Amino acid sequence: MKCSSVLVCVGILFLSLGSSSGISEDDVKCLKGIKQSVNDPLGNLNSWDFNNTSVGNISKFVGVACWNDCENRIFNLKLQNMKLSGSVPQALEYCVSLQNLDLRGNNFSGTIPSQICTWLPFLIGLDLSNNDFSGCIPPELAKCTYLNSLILSDDRLSGNTPYQLTSLSRLRKFSVAYNELSGAIPPLFVHLNVGTIPNHQSSISKLKKFSLVNNQRRGTIPSSVSAHDFAGNRGLCGGPLGTKCGWFSKNNPAAIIFAGLSGAAASLLLALGLWCWYLLRLSKRRTSAYEMRGGDDWSERLKAHKLLQVCLSVKPLVKVMLADLIASTNNFDPQNIIISTRHVTIYKAVLRNGSALAIKQLNTSKLGAKGICIGLTYQI
Incomplete structure (x- = not known):
């Protein structure tokens, strides 16, 4: 009876030793699922022999790393720089005791x-x-309450950094550098080294190292933080970056639009001013043709004749004011001469209504010193 009891005890001992020497079935299932689901072009996982x-x-x-040779749980999985591709294996759900997951330097994609x-x-x-990796940073990462290090840099992540991450009270290292993240900088980073952290973010005060380099962030950062951690974000301003914030910031879209509209308005006003100046000059030149001048000016020679009859043969065609006649020929400018002979000179005249006339000036006038005789030869 005693022998049988001893044998039973020894059997139980061997069974317990055997069970403790084997890895957890869930962990084996986890590793098998990972090997089957990822692409391994370099064959790095060929050493995973589950016999x-x-x-x-x-x-x-x-x-793969276990706690020790006596523990049957996996706590560390470092598959960095193996050129593995595919999505994050769902089989990881069986590695429930895992404490460190390092997949950096591969070609994993998806969200x-x-x-x-x-x-x-x-x-x-x-x-x-x-x-x-692409898409947004899932706010559910805040459920990893034991996280000390969260590195998501050099991917194609977009959107905002979830504010839920502020609840990670143990987080000491955080990086989302070289992504496509946009929006305002989470206040937890802005106030990290300032000494005043908002109450709802005080739980993350242990964070010591972070990087938001090369994203599409916008907003203001204080002078107490390092510019290196925020470099490559064109929408940021203030403090160590040396760029102004507010309305006159070069990164302010409203300011850029306002500057563009102001420039366009200034150009329009300048063009309008030049046009008005041109019209004024033209008006002055035309007015000068109506002014009375001394010497051999037409108005001095024909003071008594305010109205001249312009005729074709005998029948009158139109009556023209002297001032209009002078203006229409630009004071009988030689450049308006159409034909010039010994006895007659014909000028081209354009009246105010647009009519074009040929004005004939007789070089021998019956008016003597008082004036000259002008007759219409034909209408152009």
């Missing part, structure tokens, strides 16, 4: 799964940098 699932063997897998913190609730470090 032997002991802790000692699994811990020798490339990128960051919003369930990743449900799959891996004990994550301390998450590095998805240098991949091809």
